[in-house]
Amino acid sequence: MAAPDSAPRGTFLRSAAPPPxxxxxxxxxxxxxxxxxxxxxxxxxxxxxxxxxKDGAADTVVAEGSASPEDSWILFEKGRAAATPKPSATAKPSPTPTPSFSPLPEDTVCAFDWLAGQVLLPVNTEVGAGSIRASWPRVGEPPPDSFRITAVPQDNVSGVQPELEWQTVTVTSGCSASGTITGLRPGRPYIVWVDAPESGYQLDGTPRPRSGRSGVVYPE
Structure with missing residues (x-):
């Protein structure tokens, strides 16, 4: 079969050239x-x-949507929820020092077992030979200066009672007053009474304690 007229004689058709x-x-x-x-x-x-x-080396390809090397796994364990313990404070406040007060010197003359508001004044006694020495506090502001004292016999007396013999005691200083009653019968019971007619009145109008008495005492 003859070749086409367009091809030169002795030329064969080849396929397209291979890619570079x-x-x-x-x-x-x-x-x-x-x-x-x-x-x-x-x-x-x-x-x-x-x-x-192309060069035979292994290339690493990260699939889209997969975890990156920086991501880490989170593990969940089934259990019960527990409250997080609160840190306990270790520091303790220093205690506040308690102020100390020095006691005032005690005045033995004015040391009477007596409460404010008590109706009767307390009377302390010391017995002697046919006598009784009595002492009591001076109450008031200012305190009274004049008092009366007497020893009341505790023997039973039928009929008319004997008159009481009062003696005046004047004190112008100090917180207590004292006086001695003489001419008493030794070994007989007596009670000493104190009267303070000039004791005055308190701020609410009530009179200050103006009377006092002792317990039963026996002169020597």
């Missing part, structure tokens, strides 16, 4: 098979897949 750099065009079937082979890797969620490059 020695790269061959793969068929459509080969490309489709490669895509199907890579599809399970993309759908499995694996972190990386190894694909051989």
């Amino acid at each position: 750099n020695g790269t061959f065009v793969r068929s459509t079937r080969t490309a489709l098979l490669g895509a199907l082979a890579a599809l399970p890797l993309l759908l499995s969620g694996c972190d990386t897949s190894m694909i051989t490059g």
Whole structure:
């Protein structure tokens, strides 16, 4: 069969020249098979897949949506919720020092067993030979200066009672007053009475304690 008129004599038809750099065009079937082979890797969620490059080295490909190397796993354990303990304070406040007060010197003359507001003044006594020495506090502001004292016999007397003999005691200083009653019968019971007619009145109008008495005493 003769060659076409357009071709020179002795010339054969060749296929198209191959692509440069020695790269061959793969068929459509080969490309489709490669895509199907890579599809399970993309759908499995694996972190990386190894694909051989042109130079034969292994390239690392990170699938889209997979965890990056910086991500870490978080583990959850089933259990009951517990309150976080609060840190306990270790520092304790220093105690406040208690102020100390020095006691005032005691005045033995004015040391009477008596409460404010008591109706009767307390009377202390000391017995002597046919006598009784009595002492009592001076109450008031200012305290009274004049008092009366007497010793009342405790013997039973039928008929008219004997008159009491009062004696005046004047005191202008100090917080107590004292006086001695003489002429008493030794060994007989007596009670000493104190009267303070000039004791005055308190702020609410009530009179200050103006009377006092002792217990039963027996002169020697």
